[in-house]
Amino acid sequence: VFHFVTTNSHLLASPEDKVKGVFGIFLYLDISKNKVMDLLSTCPDVLKEQPNDLKRKVQNLQKYVASVENVAKLILKCPTVLTLPLLKVRSVVGVLKENCTFKTAQVQTILTTTPVVLLETPENAELLFQYAFFAMGSTREDMVKAFLFRHKWEHIRSRHMFLERRGMYEPPDKTGKTKNPNPHLRDILATTTKDFLTQVAFASYEEYATFVSLLEQEEETDVDTSDMSSSD
Amino acid sequence: KQMYRNRKPPTWASQVALDMFDQYYKRQFGTRWSSIRLALLSEPKHAALVNNFGHDPEAVCAELETLGAVDIMDGQQALRPAWRAKRGVRGSAHVATVQQETKTVEPLWSEENVYDDDDNVQSAGNRESGQTGGVSRRVQDSAVSLPDVATNLRLFAMTDTSRFPPAKPDADGILSYYILDAASVLPVLALNLKAGDIVLDMCAGPGGKTLAIINTSVSLSGIVANEPKSSRCKRLNQVLRLYLQRGLSVQKGVKVTSFDGCRWGKMSPNSFDKVLVDVPCTSDRHSLTHDEKTNIFHVARQRERTEMTDLQVKLLSAALAAVRPGGEVVYSTCTMSQMQNEGIVYMAMEHANQTSNILTEVGDVSNLVQFFQHSFTFSEGCRIGALVLPSLPNNWGPLYFCRLRRIN
Ligand SMILES: C[S@@+](CC[C@H](N)C(=O)[O-])C[C@H]1O[C@@H](n2cnc3c(N)ncnc32)[C@H](O)[C@@H]1O
Numbered sequence: 179v180f181h182f183v184t185t186n187s188h189l190l191a192s193p194e195d196k197v198k199g200v201f202g203i204f205l206y207l208d209i210s211k212n213k214v215m216d217l218l219s220t221c222p223d224v225l226k227e228q229p230n231d232l233k234r235k236v237q238n239l240q241k242y243v244a245s246v247e248n249v250a251k252l253i254l255k256c257p258t259v260l261t262l263p264l265l266k267v268r269s270v271v272g273v274l275k276e277n278c279t280f281k282t283a284q285v286q287t288i289l290t291t292t293p294v295v296l297l298e299t300p301e302n303a304e305l306l307f308q309y310a311f312f313a314m315g316s317t318r319e320d321m322v323k324a325f326l327f328r329h330k331w332e333h334i335r336s337r338h339m340f341l342e343r344r345g346m347y348e349p350p351d352k353t354g355k356t357k358n359p360n361p362h363l364r365d366i367l368a369t370t371t372k373d374f375l376t377q378v379a380f381a382s383y384e385e386y387a388t389f390v391s392l393l394e395q396e397e398e399t400d401v402d403t404s405d406m407s408s409s410d
Numbered sequence: 411k412q413m414y415r416n417r418k419p420p421t422w423a424s425q426v427a428l429d430m431f432d433q434y435y436k437r438q439f440g441t442r443w444s445s446i447r448l449a450l451l452s453e454p455k456h457a458a459l460v461n462n463f464g465h466d467p468e469a470v471c472a473e474l475e476t477l478g479a480v481d482i483m484d485g486q487q488a489l490r491p492a493w494r495a496k497r498g499v500r501g502s503a504h505v506a507t508v509q510q511e512t513k514t515v516e517p518l519w520s521e522e523n524v525y526d527d528d529d530n531v532q533s534a535g536n537r538e539s540g541q542t543g544g545v546s547r548r549v550q551d552s553a554v555s556l557p558d559v560a561t562n563l564r565l566f567a568m569t570d571t572s573r574f575p576p577a578k579p580d581a582d583g584i585l586s587y588y589i590l591d592a593a594s595v596l597p598v599l600a601l602n603l604k605a606g607d608i609v610l611d612m613c614a615g616p617g618g619k620t621l622a623i624i625n626t627s628v629s630l631s632g633i634v635a636n637e638p639k640s641s642r643c644k645r646l647n648q649v650l651r652l653y654l655q656r657g658l659s660v661q662k663g664v665k666v667t668s669f670d671g672c673r674w675g676k677m678s679p680n681s682f683d684k685v686l687v688d689v690p691c692t693s694d695r696h697s698l699t700h701d702e703k704t705n706i707f708h709v710a711r712q713r714e715r716t717e718m719t720d721l722q723v724k725l726l727s728a729a730l731a732a733v734r735p736g737g738e739v740v741y742s743t744c745t746m747s748q749m750q751n752e753g754i755v756y757m758a759m760e761h762a763n764q765t766s767n768i769l770t771e772v773g774d775v776s777n778l779v780q781f782f783q784h785s786f787t788f789s790e791g792c793r794i795g796a797l798v799l800p801s802l803p804n805n806w807g808p809l810y811f812c813r814l815r816r817i818n
Contacts, residue, residue: 382445391571
């Protein structure tokens with residue numbers, strides 16, 4: 179505690195009952211004191227929240243992920259979630275449920291395994307979904323297993339397009355079907371570059387590095403042209 | 411919604427081409443096809459051919475070098491990236507060679523390493539960099555001699571994806587460099603140009619290789635640039651105008667003609683020291699990227715496609731007749747199709763022999779292959795001539811070239 183307080187001296191500036199209130203919520207979530215201290219030092223902004231707000235946020239999350247244990251899991255993975263406005267969390271979950279039509283249980287898994295999705299803008303979360311669904315023909319189940327929302331769109335796109343141009347990823351038809359099975363989304367996305375190259379793409383590092391920088395360039399030229407057209 | 415964008419949606423013709431390539435080239439290249447496919451479907455590299463007849467070619471070279479470009483004729487050292495890539499061709503593409511970027515530059519190229527000429531076995535002390543695949547055609551650098559003819563070409567080293575800005579007119583109002591695929595200079599270098607040669611560029615439009623011929627270090631006696639298609643011929647004239655000061659093309663003996671190439675054998679037999687036959691072909695790269703009408707795989711061009719091999723044989727035989735005995739012909743294409751490459755060469759040699767009693771022999775281009783082994787990925791499956799395979803770190807080609815010498 180001494181170490182914690184000396185390295186987080188701003189705590190001393192917070193009113194006592196506020197600190198108590200915040201700790202009370204963590205107690206409710208059954209998060210051990212050591213973990214609470216870790217959490218507060220990685221994300222001190224949590225202490226800026228009003229205990230009542232925090233309580234409401236926790237209750238809101240509990241609604242989405244079913245149990246207190248899951249809320250605790252989620253918060254330990256990504257404490258920043260507690261600093262997000264309620265509305266923001268609701269809008270992201272809304273997109274997952276309505277626009278992407280994930281089932282309630284899937285949303286629950288997404289939130290507990292990949293809480294960073296809540297930090298995304300709803301538009302960006304939907305973009306990732308659309309890319310995986312339409313361009314890659316993945317199922318929602320695949321996306322949950324691959325922790326889709328943990329990845330950057332650029333990462334997803336370069337991994338996918340690399341495989342597709344190598345003839346190792348068959349583009350889905352209009353109904354999302356392919357003649358031959360494609361590699362698993364999880365193996366494509368949730369792997370180190372090394373594993374991806376040796377076990378999925380069977381390609382050299384130079385090829386992939388060159389490809390990624392070419393894609394970035396394409397992106398830049400796209401941006402350039404759109405800039406030009408907007409100034410016209 | 412345009413929220414996600416893959417490459418341009420394939421047109422019908424380019425999809426037909428891709429499906430055919432997937433079948434045909436997979437058989438030809440095996441597991442290596444994936445890497446070639448990836449390269450063909452991605453942005454190609456381009457090189458800058460410096461115009462030696464510009465206002466100040468040296469300044470142009472210096473300027474291009476400040477962009478990071480290197481001289482293709484320069485010690486091939488510069489073309490290797492710090493984290494050296496494997497250059498092996500032989501069936502090694504499926505064996506990934508993942509190498510940490512942080513790995514220090516290995517002494518793989520130093521003198522004390524002796525390689526088995528045609529094997530992937532290497533001397534000890536090099537295990538960690540050895541990789542699993544074959545490292546092909548590796549010889550000690552010192553054993554490779556400079557080609558007699560030099561070209562003034564600047565390009566970006568492998569894995570470098572920078573691009574050259576479009577050339578601008580210099581103080582004399584002519585363009586300072588021409589952007590092309592670096593592999594395009596190989597057929598020109600394979601011509602073995604000698605001072606005083608008279609050269610026929612039989613299929614010249616739009617003129618990239620013609621410019622490369624004019625811009626070699628050799629002073630020629632004359633060049634005939636032939637292109638029958640009027641739009642292409644117009645472009646050829648335009649290129650010559652943009653790159654040579656007025657009067658210079660006359661002084662250099664450059665002449666533009668517009669005949670069917672097949673007629674040159676009858677029209678002026680035994681007349682040229684060198685002939686370049688850069689035939690129309692089912693250009694692999696264009697077939698995968700071009701829009702409907704210009705795509706050779708478009709249904710409307712079915713006939714042209716089936717007659718193409720016939721035309722290629724005729725053009726090459728005509729070239730063998732137009733060259734003088736002892737002279738040399740270089741045949742080139744931008745496809746990897748064995749039929750259109752080695753197949754045509756064999757057929758044309760046979761044809762020229764049967765119809766006109768012309769004897770020819772296949773020339774050796776291994777010196778060029780060796781010299782440029784770091785700039786290009788050469789196919790190992792080529793029995794005559796040489797084939798540059800596209801690969802992403804070095805995205806040039808495809809380009810096939812073969813040198814033939816007329817005996818009688
Ligand atoms: C591969 S391109 C040549 C490219 C050129 N050498 C360059 O490097 O810029 C082939 C050319 O052959 C021309 N061609 C088509 N039929 C021909 C024929 N019968 N005789 C000569 N040239 C022909 C085409 O119009 C086309 O411009």
